[in-house]
Amino acid sequence: MVTTATPVQVVYKRPASLSDTPTHYCPGCTHGIAHRLIAEVMDEMNIRERAIGVAPVGCSVFAYNYFTCDFVEAAHGRAPAMATGIKRVLPDRVVFTYQGDGDMASIGMSEIVHAAGRGENITVIFINNAIYGMTGGQMAPTSLPGQKTTSSPTGRDVESMGFPMKMAELLSQLEGAGYVVRRSLHDPKNIRMAKKAIRLAFETQIRGLGFSMVELLSTCNTNWGVSVLEAMQYLKDHMLPVYPIGDYKVSPALENLRV
Template sequence: MSVVFEKTKGLTEKEFHYCPGCTHGIIHRLVAEVLEEMDLLGDAIGVAPVGCAVLAYDYFNCDMHEAAHGRAPAVATGVKRALPEKTVFAYQGDGDLASIGTAEIVHAAHRGENITVIFVNNAIYGMTGGQMAPTTMIGQRTTTSPFGRNAEQTGAPIRIAEMLATIEGASFIERTSVHNPVHIRKAKKAIRTAFECQQNRKGFSMVEVLSTCPTNWGMSPLASLGWVAENMIPYYPLGNFRNPDKEA
């Protein structure tokens, strides 16, 4: 009997702690599959964030480093400078990357730091119980925007991929989504391209992945996937914002 599909070796046997219907699991799998397919697992050092993915160090089957909140790009910088031949990636959520860690992500891109960042944007703080993030949609109710996010008071959602794409050191920037199989495949392709970018020493690469939070959005997993398509993608357009091959 031939094996048609099996779990990637890029993930450990540890059971995920993620809530039912959360797409972190899919994104973990995509990163792990890419590392396995590119034969990078023995070579990779990942940096986990603070947030829902704080325990990512238990899930990825490679050397891992747990960072302080928002500091993953700085920690990854330290690792990469120490081991320039290794593959270094950071996995961060939107509270981590787009709020407390804006300085670190901007300057990692600015230096053209040759690392890959996976940025999971689910428009909310998941781990701490559903507070407003800089990425929270206008009108979205969270535990710290109970009447809906109001742009007048808290600004409009921040578009990280577009912002980082303005930085010269950023080599590959793409926004993807995992709300259906077509987009999951596209997200995987972008993640692979980002790691290839690092292998080819092209500088900083980041893939933003629109993700769900059924628990804190107060929706079923299915409704959450629909909400990404209907509410997030129109504001956070998918696509490539920077690609070294296209510019050449």
């Protein structure tokens, strides 16, 4: 007779690439989901020990506290330049930046575009939640038309405040880009897709196929002024139509890669 003890399988446990430090993020903030996915991918690919992260300025300024890989902290918007410096000196390391929309699509626009244009072999995780989180909810370059923020109190008027920056579309136009996609973090299916994209982005870097970026549509329920669950719904209803999920640039060398 077989043993009566039923075998138990661990379906999910906290990835080793995440540190023990609890995050400072608001409850339900999708930064945490993005962090977790990066850590899970680092575990799966066994790259933690040769990964070097570059933290931004914004809510994720303390990202370096939450991973067990080496990290540096960049000036606002300059993470792609800093990552470039590291990667050029240490080409066999896996170098990634983690940047929000203000950091990357506003003050750091030059650095990100040129890193992509050079085909810099770095990976960029871009958190687009359409608002400045850390400074308390000001208009971001990615804020939606009509979106009310503390610096666009009557809503973003595109006539005077411009249109949302579509970073995935923009960067995908550059020949140096090897993998540029947009994903979303609003439900389990999309989170699974996002994780796969992060994996492919790191694979792009490791294969030397050029610049890789995963734009992750994210929430900021605190500064949007809604509940955690309402924020997910808002993302689905209002961000997805402006920022369609999709593969904007995939190097042909990645097409047959199964992860």
